[in-house]
Amino acid sequence: MGDMTEPRWLTDEEQHVWRAYLHATTLLEDHLDRQLQRDAGMPHIYYGLLVQLSQAPRRRLRMTELARSAKITRSRLSHAIARLEKNGWVRRENCPSDKRGQFARLTDEGMEILRQNAPGHVAAVRQALFDRLSPDQVKQLGAIMRVMAEGLEPSDADADLPWLR
Amino acid sequence: MGDMTEPRWLTDEEQHVWRAYLHATTLLEDHLDRQLQRDAGMPHIYYGLLVQLSQAPRRRLRMTELARSAKITRSRLSHAIARLEKNGWVRRENCPSDKRGQFARLTDEGMEILRQNAPGHVAAVRQALFDRLSPDQVKQLGAIMRVMAEGLEPSDADADLPWLR
DNA sequence: GACTCATTCTTGAAAGTTGAACTACATAGG
DNA sequence: CCTATGTAGTTCAACTTTCAAGAATGAGTC
DSSP, rough: OOOOSSSOOOOOOHHHOOOOOOOHHHHHHHHHHHHHHHHHSSSSHHHHHHHHHSGGGGGEHHHHHHHHHTOOOOOHHHHHHHHHHTTTEEEEEESSSTTTOOOEEEEEHHHHHHHHHHHHHHHHHHIIITSSSSSHHHHHHHHHHHHHHHHOOOOOGGGOOOOGO | OOOOOOOOOOOOHHHHHHHHHHHHHEEEEEEHHHHHHHSSSSSSSHHHHHHHHHHHGGGEEEEHHHHHHHTHHHHHHHHHHHHHHHSSSEEEEESSOOOTOEEEEOHHHHHHHHHHHHHHHHHHHHIIIISSHHHHHHHHHHOOOHHHHHHHSSGGGGGGGGGOO
């Protein structure tokens, strides 16, 4: 079972790429967080929740569904929605078909906040990313990110591999 | 001054790439956080601090320097070092040449933790990233990340553009 | 139906993060 | 010197995230 062999360290090139990755991704995340905190009064992840809701049918989603698509825990979502509800941007609604369930619904006020901030946010993403990459690089980035996600996606296969959890 | 024109929205392809980016990067960050929290008892960023210290001369760095190279605020670093100090992995030392200054120094215990966890961490990074990408893709990723960082780097030029802050 | 087990969502406390205020020391100009 | 201003690091309060329960409902089995 145990692997006694020397671990395969990263090559020089891999180390450089890894550092560049960490550097760039944290800078971008910080940049977007600050931009949205300043302009919209919420962090990037909260903004993402509103976006998801805005694109859902009837502007609402079940809590679990929203958590899954935003890749956060249900607990974290509960707190986040509570905060957004205080802001008046989201409202909770009971699910008639499952009494345990709750919908989070985007309010008109929430929609308005989104309208006001979408241009600035898109501009920030453009300026940081798409306006700086060549068309080829955009394609490459897409391909690379898809490969990464495949390897990390919580797949159904994991259900058969409980020891990996 | 104000730009009254319609904002340039993202194309379909750009949207897909952006989503893939957010998806993949959050999955990877979560994955590494969990791996290190489980194996080493600290989040990824804290581990990164120990790594930086381990590579510095005399295994120590000034607080500001460490904060800068880890891309976090000095405030956050103060808290983080306080926690790592409690664990016995880092020790604070006064700076003789500047009485305001503090060094954070990696202790032997901290170095040992690093030794124990480096193989597992490298394996996780490999498995998630480098073992899944072609050599070309690794190069492409490096180039893309460097371009991103350039655009976000807090450059000296910003000092002349206070209105951008 | 009653029992068991899974699922949905919430809660509360601990831990972590942020931004601003604050202390202490350093540096430059008169 | 002395004053003004800048820098290093910490601290506080507000906020966010995590982790471990916990309450309520659903679903399968006998």
